[in-house]
Amino acid sequence: MTTDTTTASRNLRALRGTAIVLTATVALAGPGTAVAAAASPAADPAMRDVARSVLSLGVPGFVARIDDGRRTTVTAAGVADRRTGRALTGRDQFEIGSNTKTFTAVLVLQLVDRGQLKLDAPIERYLPGVVPNGRQITVRMLLNHTSGLFNYTADPDFIAGVRQNPQHVLTERDLLDVAFRHDPNFAPGAGWSYSNTNYTVLGVLLREVTGKTYPDLVRQRIAEPLGLEHTYVAAPRATHTGRGYAHGYLVTYAGGTPGYTDVSTWPLGGFAGAAGAIISTPAELARFFSSLLRGDVLSARQLEQMKTTVEVPAEWGKGGYGLGLMRIDSRCGTVWGHGGDTLGHHSSAVTSADGRRSAATDLTANLGDAEPNDGVARFVRVVTAADTVAICRMLGKPAPADVIEALHS
Numbered sequence: 001m002t003t004d005t006t007t008a009s010r011n012l013r014a015l016r017g018t019a020i021v022l023t024a025t026v027a028l029a030g031p032g033t034a035v036a037a038a039a040s041p042a043a044d045p046a047m048r049d050v051a052r053s054v055l056s057l058g059v060p061g062f063v064a065r066i067d068d069g070r071r072t073t074v075t076a077a078g079v080a081d082r083r084t085g086r087a088l089t090g091r092d093q094f095e096i097g098s099n100t101k102t103f104t105a106v107l108v109l110q111l112v113d114r115g116q117l118k119l120d121a122p123i124e125r126y127l128p129g130v131v132p133n134g135r136q137i138t139v140r141m142l143l144n145h146t147s148g149l150f151n152y153t154a155d156p157d158f159i160a161g162v163r164q165n166p167q168h169v170l171t172e173r174d175l176l177d178v179a180f181r182h183d184p185n186f187a188p189g190a191g192w193s194y195s196n197t198n199y200t201v202l203g204v205l206l207r208e209v210t211g212k213t214y215p216d217l218v219r220q221r222i223a224e225p226l227g228l229e230h231t232y233v234a235a236p237r238a239t240h241t242g243r244g245y246a247h248g249y250l251v252t253y254a255g256g257t258p259g260y261t262d263v264s265t266w267p268l269g270g271f272a273g274a275a276g277a278i279i280s281t282p283a284e285l286a287r288f289f290s291s292l293l294r295g296d297v298l299s300a301r302q303l304e305q306m307k308t309t310v311e312v313p314a315e316w317g318k319g320g321y322g323l324g325l326m327r328i329d330s331r332c333g334t335v336w337g338h339g340g341d342t343l344g345h346h347s348s349a350v351t352s353a354d355g356r357r358s359a360a361t362d363l364t365a366n367l368g369d370a371e372p373n374d375g376v377a378r379f380v381r382v383v384t385a386a387d388t389v390a391i392c393r394m395l396g397k398p399a400p401a402d403v404i405e406a407l408h409s
Contacts, residue, residue, distance in 0.1 A: 043075035046393055050386045051077035053407045054363050057379050058258030060249055061088035061364040062386075065282035066393045067290075069357045074282070080246045080364070082260065093230055093279050094246040094362045095238070095268060097340025099349050100278040101199050105143050105324025106292065107206055107217050109302040116209055119143075119305065119323075126205055132180055136188040139205070142198040143323040144310050150182035151195035153271075162271060166263070169236045169270040175200050192310055192321065196275040199324075203274025214274050226291055231280040236269035238279050248344020250368040253375020261368070263344040276342060285349045286358040289337055292325075293355035307336070331400050332392035335359075339387075341366055348387050350394065359394040361387065381406045 047064045054062040061078035074090035111117040124134035141147040158178045179197040203214050215233035223231045247264040269277040309320025309327050318329035337350030347362040369376050385407040392399040
C-alpha cells in the first residue's frame with residue numbers, strides 16, 4: 001500500500017463510506033492511553049498483533065470477536081475510558097454506526113414481507129410531499145443508495161454546527177432540511193452515492209407505516225426475537241449502558257501527537273438516527289448478521305433482494321452494495337456485512353454467505369482531522385489492514401504479506 005497523503009485521503013473516504021462520520025477539528029488532550037495489548041486468554045495471536053498496531057496509533061481501545069466456524073476467539077486491548085483507565089472488554093457496548101443501516105433495511109423488508117410496502121413503489125406513495133422528486137425515487141433506491149439524494153453529513157455548515165454545539169439534539173426534519181437544500185447528486189437510478197439521507201427518509205417511512213418509533217421497532221422486531229439484550233437505539237444518547245460501555249474518541253493528529261475528545265455523551269440519535277444510532281456488543285452484532293445470512297430474520301425472497309447488489313465506485317474496493325448489506329470481495333474471499341463509523345468509533349461486522357462464520361471488530365476512536373497528514377495516513381493504512389486481517393482470520397486464511405506490512409507500517 002502506498003503512503004502518500006493523496007492515497008490516504010482517498011482511502012479515508014472509503015473507510016468513512018460505510019459511516020455516519022461528521023468530520024470535526026477538535027483536540028482535547030487527556031490522560032495517557034494504555035497501549036499494551038492486554039488480551040483475553042482466548043485471544044487469537046494474529047488479532048493480538050492487530051491490537052498492538054491499532055493501539056500504537058493512539059487509539060484507546062480495540063476489540064475483535066472472530067468465529068471461524070470451529071472456535072470463537074475474543075481479543076480486547078486498551079481502555080474503555082481514558083479518564084478512569086477502565087480496561088476494555090469483549091462484552092462492552094459500543095456505537096455501531098452505519099451497521100445500523102442493515103437493521104433499518106431488515107425492518108423495511110419485513111414490511112415488504114407483510115405486504116405493507118413495495119420495494120419498487122415511489123416513496124411519494126408513502127410520504128407524500130416529503131422527498132423532492134419523490135415520484136421518481138423508489139424504496140429500493142433509498143435502500144441501495146441509488147436515489148441521488150445529497151448526503152446531509154457532507155454539508156460543511158452542518159459539520160460546523162455539530163462542532164459548535166455538540167449537545168444540540170437534531171430532529172429528522174433538521175437533517176432532511178440540510179439535505180434538501182442541495183441539488184441531488186444525479187437523477188434517481190442513474191448512479192450510486194452513499195447517503196445517510198436515504199436512511200433518514202427510511203426511518204420516517206418506518207414510523208409512518210407502522211405508527212411505531214424506530215427504537216421500538218428495533219427492540220420489538222429484531223433485538224427481542226434474536227435475544228439481543230444489550231442492543232438498542234440511542235434516543236438520543238447512549239443511556240442503557242452502565243460500566244460495560246466503551247467511550248468513543250474523536251482523535252486528531254495535526255499537532256504531531258494525538259489529541260482526544262470524548263464524544264460518548266453526544267446525542268448520536270439526533271444526528272444519526274436510522275442511519276447510524278444503534279448501540280450493541282461484539283457478540284450481539286455478530287449474532288444479528290449471522291442470523292440474517294442464515295435466513296432467520298427475513299424470508300428467502302427478501303434476503304435474496306437484500307443480496308442483490310449494485311456497482312460501487314472503485315475507491316470502495318471490490319464488491320457491491322445491496323439493500324443495506326454489502327458484498328465485500330476481500331483479499332481472502334467474499335463476505336457479507338457492513339461497516340460503521342461514528343465520531344468516536346470505527347467498527348466492522350461481516351459474515352460468510354451461510355452465516356456460520358462471523359467477525360465483529362471495533363476501535364474506540366475515529367478521525368477528526370480536516371486535512372490529510374502523516375497521522376491520518378498511518379491511521380487509514382493500519383485500520384484498513386486490521387479490517388482485512390479480521391476477515392482473513394474469519395475465513396481461516398493467512399492475511400497477504402502486504403497487508404501485514406501495512407499493519408506494521
